[in-house]
Amino acid sequence: PEFITVQELANRMTERSSDVVKALMKLGVMATITQTIDADTAELIVTEFGHTIKRVTEGDVEIGIEGDTDTEGDLLPRPPVVTIMGHVDHGKTSLLDALRATDVVAGEAGGITQHIGAYQVTMPSGHKITFLDTPGHAAFTEMRARGANVTDIVVLVVAANDSIMPQTIEAINHAKAAGVPIIVAINKIDLPDANPNKVRQDLLQHEIVLEEMGGDTMAVELSAKKKINLDKLEETILLQAEMLNLRANPNRRANGTVVEAKLEQGRGNVATVLVENGTLRVGDIFVAGAESGRVRALLDDRGNSVKQALPGQPVEVLGLQGAPEAGDKINVVEDDARAREIAAYRARKKREQAAASIARRTNSLEQMIA
Ligand code: GDP
Ligand code: MG
Numbered sequence: 001p002e003f004i005t006v007q008e009l010a011n012r013m014t015e016r017s018s019d020v021v022k023a024l025m026k027l028g029v030m031a032t033i034t035q036t037i038d039a040d041t042a043e044l045i046v047t048e049f050g051h052t053i054k055r056v057t058e059g060d061v062e063i064g065i066e067g068d069t070d071t072e073g074d075l076l077p078r079p080p081v082v083t084i085m086g087h088v089d090h091g092k093t094s095l096l097d098a099l100r101a102t103d104v105v106a107g108e109a110g111g112i113t114q115h116i117g118a119y120q121v122t123m124p125s126g127h128k129i130t131f132l133d134t135p136g137h138a139a140f141t142e143m144r145a146r147g148a149n150v151t152d153i154v155v156l157v158v159a160a161n162d163s164i165m166p167q168t169i170e171a172i173n174h175a176k177a178a179g180v181p182i183i184v185a186i187n188k189i190d191l192p193d194a195n196p197n198k199v200r201q202d203l204l205q206h207e208i209v210l211e212e213m214g215g216d217t218m219a220v221e222l223s224a225k226k227k228i229n230l231d232k233l234e235e236t237i238l239l240q241a242e243m244l245n246l247r248a249n250p251n252r253r254a255n256g257t258v259v260e261a262k263l264e265q266g267r268g269n270v271a272t273v274l275v276e277n278g279t280l281r282v283g284d285i286f287v288a289g290a291e292s293g294r295v296r297a298l299l300d301d302r303g304n305s306v307k308q309a310l311p312g313q314p315v316e317v318l319g320l321q322g323a324p325e326a327g328d329k330i331n332v333v334e335d336d337a338r339a340r341e342i343a344a345y346r347a348r349k350k351r352e353q354a355a356a357s358i359a360r361r362t363n364s365l366e367q368m369i370a
Helices: 006-013 017-026 039-048 092-100 104-109 137-145 166-178 196-204 230-244 336-369
Strands: 002-005 036-038 053-055 063-065 081-086 118-122 128-132 153-159 182-187 218-221 255-264 268-277 285-288 291-299 314-320 329-333
Touching (some): 002 006, 006 039, 017 039, 081 092, 081 137, 128 230, 153 166, 291 336, 329 336
Parallel strands (some): 081 128, 153 182, 182 218
Antiparallel strands (some): 255 329, 285 291, 291 314
16 A cells, blocks of 8 residues: 655655665665655665554554654764775775774773774774775675765775875775775885875876875874884774764664674574664664574674664674674664564565576566577
């Protein structure tokens, strides 16, 4: 049964209608803003956007969106989420390791570094930065293909002795396609044959104009190996983040994105989640992709048990019934019944999408043969 126009739904959620159209596309529903969608689909979209909904009666077409839309006053700055990209051997892993070691909190708290797919660094000023620690382009494009745009800033690592290489160009194209700002990390400046100016020149050919050349892309000369200018890179990231005005409301039910998920011996299904809005707490009931669950434990990037995770914070979540996929949305909901209902709905949508894609492939195969 038809229920609400895309435009009206967007208005009620105070979201951009183009974002709602995109979210629908992700579900395999092609609709323009004037088209009407059914209640089940509308409900799913509302949840995807992190709003809560209320059905007046079971199966009724009336959905009231509860007043938990974030207002200006609810929003607080949140840490930026950074992905490091660049050509092989230009120093992505070295930089991730070096940056991780700059964390001022880690020193005191001890704890062994856990690779959970993301980590957070606290700077001496108290500001935090979140790094996705699966370097390379595959993870970035895969997440994006699944509709998850968690990266706020791309740090493009370019070795100063090697300059622009094929994967550097690829990374530039990925970042541009995603509309994510780039900060250039001109790495390996400790090497005698380092030539940072060549990097600046070569970038021009790919329409990256650095600030010092009259453009608006920031760059930092550094050495991941010798730990030179790491603080400068972090300050530059924070500056860029400030310009992006990244904010979230910690005082609401959490929603976020699954960065990694796996089945582990003795621990069950474990997902690394990046909280995007709200606060995720132990005991929360949630839907992650087509799986539901209740947060049994939360572990930070040092393996410490924590009671909650704030916006921008990566955290391991225990208590999933099954394993979701990287890029899946996680939403905290009011109760178990609701979680199961949404999980079932998403599972059905997934099956329908899979069936549709098989049908499409069969069709095109038939056309090719004909
Ligand atoms: P990735 O493939 O981009 O992850 O690159 P790696 O971090 O694995 O680094 C490739 C090689 O470059 C390793 O041998 C690193 O030790 C070296 N390397 C990384 N950063 C620097 C640097 O700042 N200076 C120098 N001299 N070598 C570096
Ligand atoms: Mg590497």
